[in-house]
Amino acid sequence: MPELPEVETMVRGIREAVTGARLVDVRACPCPCRPITLTPSLAVLRKQALGRTIVAARRRAKRVILELDSGAAFVIEPRMTGLMLLGDPPDPEHLRIEWRLVGPEAGQIERERSVWFWDRRGLGTVRLLPAEELDVLMGTTRLGPDALEMTADLWRQRLGSVARPVKVALLDQRLVAGIGNLYASEILHRSGIHPEARTDRLTRRQIERIDEATRFILQEAIRYEGSTLGDGTYRNALNKDGGYQNAHKVYDREDDPCPTCDGAPVRRFVQAQRATFFCPACQKKRDQ
DNA sequence: CATATGTCCTGAGAGC
């Protein structure tokens, strides 16, 4: 499930191929699969975007952003199973959108190529947002600060303003943007904080640990190019598996001995309808 | 307002 590290990997994977390229076509998947949420309609979107040049590929939280020279931008939300791929994807059944590009690539001659949005479950969305709406998305009113932009002060401020189990708070994209279910468990494990600890009772020291752990876990996961879980859905832009699943300490590791304290078995429980994993020895409820 | 729950979707895996 693409969270910040997976989306960052997608953006890095397509950046070189899309930046500076001109958009010559946008096509919806020709197969009879259910159409993805596309805003505006394909016809309107083509009118606004064809002939434009992609000036930047960026990430905001868990979204991929392709900025056009008009100021508008494609905003792609992969949600559960969406992927950005280069070249010809292997499974045409779940292809949703194709961007056809032309332009110089890596100092070579002009070349036509495609970027694809592939999405098995079809929960993902593709939008073309005008500049003003993009500004709102990039700001922190609707989405909180990007998880990699957080500071201890910001954490203190934002966690202090809510009274919820800390794991649930980390998943709230208005509070901090980019963390999903997998990395929330990993971040709290590294922080040594129980997932049910209330945000309004966290100590200064605990918040500093969340600050450090967030950067550490997310940057490490980016280095590994994200996590490809058992269903094998997530892949990078070249359709290769990520590697971070092998470095998970608790996520999807129920009953395994905790690799940090090498003793207690990892526990799993359901919190706000999501699976939470933690080590009962490293993450005591009432703690240091 | 803050927080909680329901909803969408497909395919893997469990259990009978």
Place this chain on the structure above:
DNA sequence: TGCTCTCAGGACATAT
């Protein structure tokens, strides 16, 4: 073996 059922969790709509 082949069926049915549950579950996975992104973001947002609706409910409390």
